[in-house]
Amino acid sequence: MxxxxxxxxxxxxxxxxxxxxxxxWLMRQAGRYLPEYCATRAKAGSFMxxxxxxxxxxxxxxxxxxxxxxxxxxxxxxxxxVPDAMGLGLSFEAGEGPKFAQVVRDEVAVQxxxxxxxxxxxxxxxxxxxxRRALNGRVPLIGFSGSPWTLACYMVEGGGSSDYRHVKxxxxxxxxxxxxxxxxxxxxxxxYLNAQIDAGAQAVMVFDSWGGVLADGAFQAFSLAYTxxxxxxxxxxHEGVPIPRIVFTKGGGLWxxxxxxxPCQVLGVDWTVNLATARAQVGDSHALQGNLDPMVLFxxxxxxxxxxxxxxxxxxxxxVGSGTGPTxxxxxxxxxxxxxxxxxxxxxxxxxKSYSQGQRSxxxx
Amino acid sequence: MxxxxxxxxxxxxxxxxxxxxxxxWLMRQAGRYLPEYCATRAKAGSFMxxxxxxxxxxxxxxxxxxxxxxxxxxxxxxxxxVPDAMGLGLSFEAGEGPKFAQVVRDEVAVQxxxxxxxxxxxxxxxxxxxxRRALNGRVPLIGFSGSPWTLACYMVEGGGSSDYRHVKxxxxxxxxxxxxxxxxxxxxxxxYLNAQIDAGAQAVMVFDSWGGVLADGAFQAFSLAYTxxxxxxxxxxHEGVPIPRIVFTKGGGLWxxxxxxxPCQVLGVDWTVNLATARAQVGDSHALQGNLDPMVLFxxxxxxxxxxxxxxxxxxxxxVGSGTGPTxxxxxxxxxxxxxxxxxxxxxxxxxKSYSQGQRSxxxx
Numbered sequence: 001m002x003x004x005x006x007x008x009x010x011x012x013x014x015x016x017x018x019x020x021x022x023x024x025w026l027m028r029q030a031g032r033y034l035p036e037y038c039a040t041r042a043k044a045g046s047f048m049x050x051x052x053x054x055x056x057x058x059x060x061x062x063x064x065x066x067x068x069x070x071x072x073x074x075x076x077x078x079x080x081x082v083p084d085a086m087g088l089g090l091s092f093e094a095g096e097g098p099k100f101a102q103v104v105r106d107e108v109a110v111q112x113x114x115x116x117x118x119x120x121x122x123x124x125x126x127x128x129x130x131x132r133r134a135l136n137g138r139v140p141l142i143g144f145s146g147s148p149w150t151l152a153c154y155m156v157e158g159g160g161s162s163d164y165r166h167v168k169x170x171x172x173x174x175x176x177x178x179x180x181x182x183x184x185x186x187x188x189x190x191x192y193l194n195a196q197i198d199a200g201a202q203a204v205m206v207f208d209s210w211g212g213v214l215a216d217g218a219f220q221a222f223s224l225a226y227t228x229x230x231x232x233x234x235x236x237x238h239e240g241v242p243i244p245r246i247v248f249t250k251g252g253g254l255w256x257x258x259x260x261x262x263p264c265q266v267l268g269v270d271w272t273v274n275l276a277t278a279r280a281q282v283g284d285s286h287a288l289q290g291n292l293d294p295m296v297l298f299x300x301x302x303x304x305x306x307x308x309x310x311x312x313x314x315x316x317x318x319x320v321g322s323g324t325g326p327t328x329x330x331x332x333x334x335x336x337x338x339x340x341x342x343x344x345x346x347x348x349x350x351x352x353k354s355y356s357q358g359q360r361s362x363x364x365x
Numbered sequence: 366m367x368x369x370x371x372x373x374x375x376x377x378x379x380x381x382x383x384x385x386x387x388x389x390w391l392m393r394q395a396g397r398y399l400p401e402y403c404a405t406r407a408k409a410g411s412f413m414x415x416x417x418x419x420x421x422x423x424x425x426x427x428x429x430x431x432x433x434x435x436x437x438x439x440x441x442x443x444x445x446x447v448p449d450a451m452g453l454g455l456s457f458e459a460g461e462g463p464k465f466a467q468v469v470r471d472e473v474a475v476q477x478x479x480x481x482x483x484x485x486x487x488x489x490x491x492x493x494x495x496x497r498r499a500l501n502g503r504v505p506l507i508g509f510s511g512s513p514w515t516l517a518c519y520m521v522e523g524g525g526s527s528d529y530r531h532v533k534x535x536x537x538x539x540x541x542x543x544x545x546x547x548x549x550x551x552x553x554x555x556x557y558l559n560a561q562i563d564a565g566a567q568a569v570m571v572f573d574s575w576g577g578v579l580a581d582g583a584f585q586a587f588s589l590a591y592t593x594x595x596x597x598x599x600x601x602x603h604e605g606v607p608i609p610r611i612v613f614t615k616g617g618g619l620w621x622x623x624x625x626x627x628p629c630q631v632l633g634v635d636w637t638v639n640l641a642t643a644r645a646q647v648g649d650s651h652a653l654q655g656n657l658d659p660m661v662l663f664x665x666x667x668x669x670x671x672x673x674x675x676x677x678x679x680x681x682x683x684x685v686g687s688g689t690g691p692t693x694x695x696x697x698x699x700x701x702x703x704x705x706x707x708x709x710x711x712x713x714x715x716x717x718k719s720y721s722q723g724q725r726s727x728x729x730x
Contacts, residue, residue: 163660163702164660165660165663165702165704168658168660168661168663169660169663169664172660172661172663172664172668172672173663173664173665173668212637214636214637215636215637215656215658215698216636216637216638216639216679217639217675217679218658219637251616251637253618253619254618254619254637254638254639271579271580271581272577272579272580272581272584272616272619273581273619274581274582274619291580293533293580293583295528295529295530295533295534295537296533296537298530298533298534298537298538299534299537299538300538303537303538307537310582314581314582333580337528337530339530
């Protein structure tokens, strides 16, 4: 577990330390746009067959690192493992997205919820340990979870939703029940992330994928407060090594100043956010992660490169030298599309590395 | 056409003049949540049968005013009438949303686009005139159009989309084609809104429903610039009466300061926006319209009332007395859901009227 890191640029940027280039990884980088992923998934038989088998999870987690010069790996798993472990019965129908056999919409269902026994999530922690061994110090491994609110959306809706009608109805009609549901989720997520840290995750990320569907006021009360509750319970370090935390709220750009009060090191932002403005708001306290629109990857490679340079330019001159300063971790503003041409991703990765090195050689020392 | 208005609160608020209560209307207020609307639609046979028949359009436009004490009527129509008139072949399949027979994805298709002959949209202008007569001065009539970018999304995707992949691919790959498409749309929308004004629309609204899916930078270049191009061509008045303009970008809260440079009187905002912050940003130049989450209407009436009061409180003390000052037009942050219980809407309308009257009686004179 104590193999020294060969490439520590991602972790350095999390701690707002300078790096020779802007580190990058891609949300959902191990995914269906890669033919080798599809081949492993076919062997596994199903998405859950893949996610629950540590060998397969290790295999697909490393696939994008073989193709591209990425600076971090992220655990291959699903954000809905925690509610599945609560007994709600997760399944994935082909092309349909996640479904829960049971929905949580009334007092009886909410009161029955409990923080699950982490032994039911052992397959995740085994995958973390296995991936960490396979990486052998190449790049750091990021663990993750859905945010309490995002998990609640799926638990109440029973799957994806276009309007979040059921979860918002419960929230407005019975805020007491929603708070209880979110408290259970937060405590479960904290235990889940701590167990990932124990198993070898070198950073953890909270995906608040659906925080942005909430109204101002409701976001703070029902999403942000419970992300805070998760972070407050996380181990700050493991075996003496501090573990940085990333929080990403899709559609959360309006609340960045409030998110900057969270006890985390990195804030993820989507493409609607102006990185220069965001840097001015939070650059003295948090690193920023983001924010290329994943749809840009459907354009020809030269256009992809142009747009990637625009994102790096928007963040502006990188911190160089010793001490801490504003840092940027390049990423997409959402998960990569399954239809993305893999060769366009290669153009993106090469551009970010070379152009961001150039930014540093021109930066004032 | 010159019948004096009995209730001019909506128009006064557009011009930032004081009113005895906060005027309100609801996006998609004539719609499927009303049983009387469903009855008329059944008579018409289809959505397009309803929208293209001025008598039916008049009937459904007035239905919500019979039930609720609303302060404005909005033309019953669809945002896709303009691309339909361009020859793209609009249809609505049951429960499927809009579909175009032809998509616009390549140079040939873009170059073939023309501003349509407004005679093909005569049914819309006839509906405006008919509704105006039927209203007989009761409340003002709002005309509307989709924004150039929002129309482009449907024209390129061929219908609704979850990721806007095709339209964003065209935008990034061939910005020249996208600019040509948007210029045609903008000029068509301007002619369309001017013809609605000629037919009797007393205010016009541009629905930029999908501006919020764009990246910072792309929004300004591909959505805002073409909304500006529409507004620059609009008649400022009709028969000596000034015609206010409303611009609503769903998900546009981050760009409110830039939108405040638009030559319009009202900016619509969705529920992610803090109305106090928005008022501080734009209250000296624009009225604000919004922003209750339509999902709130699924909660019991007493909760609906509580949330409506919170929206009014967020905007804060209304402008009273003579001259101009910050004004608020109450609305939802998006169209009302077809599943909304009509009696909850009654609770909303009553609360907004009574509570906003109370705000004025306590306001400093």
